[in-house]
Amino acid sequence: MTAGLDLGRSQTQPIVSDQDVVRVRKLVRTVAVETKLSLVDQTKLVTAASELARNTLVYGGGGEVQVSTVDNGRRKGVRISFSDSGPGIADLDLALTDGYTTGGGLGLGLSGARRLVDEFDIETAVGEGTRVTVTKWSR
Known part of the structure; x- marks a missing residue:
């Protein structure tokens, strides 16, 4: 983690259903408003969180988020940190390439989320799972 970083209030929530993805969006929006992110940055962060929560559910088999x-x-x-104990990502470089998808979607999940936030970190191991942590800073 970043030196001198003060972690404030933290909330953890499971991601095991489509309803949880909706809950993640609401939680992230609430925290972004409380943190006084601009409306544009709120929208970017909520969009990235939605993509990552969906990935946690669909590709990771469920997991949790910490905001x-x-x-x-x-x-x-x-x-925001998303973690799962799913299959992991075999080829991370490929998975981060625009247009790449294993699910028949647009392939903008990971690469799109990365562009929407200020900091993006991913840790993955085949057979062990994945953790994606993103940060959006106020302007």
């Missing part, structure tokens, strides 16, 4: 407020001393932000 935290963060403060680096200069500005505040929202950090």
Whole structure:
């Protein structure tokens, strides 16, 4: 984690159904508003969270999300970490390529989410699962 980073309030929620994906969107929107992100940044963060929550459910077989407020001393932000114990991602470079999909979708999930946030980190191991952590900072 970033040096000097103050982790504020944190909430964890399971992702095991489509309704949980909706709950993640609502939770992220609420925390983004409370953190005073601009409307554009709120929308970007909620969109990225929605994509990542759906990936956690569909490709990871479900998991959980942790939503935290963060403060680096200069500005505040929202950090979201999605984790699952699914099959992991065999070819991460390929999975992060625009247009790549294994599910017949548009292939914008991971690469699109990465473009919508300020910080993007992914850890994955085949047979062990995946953790994606994103952060959006206030402007």
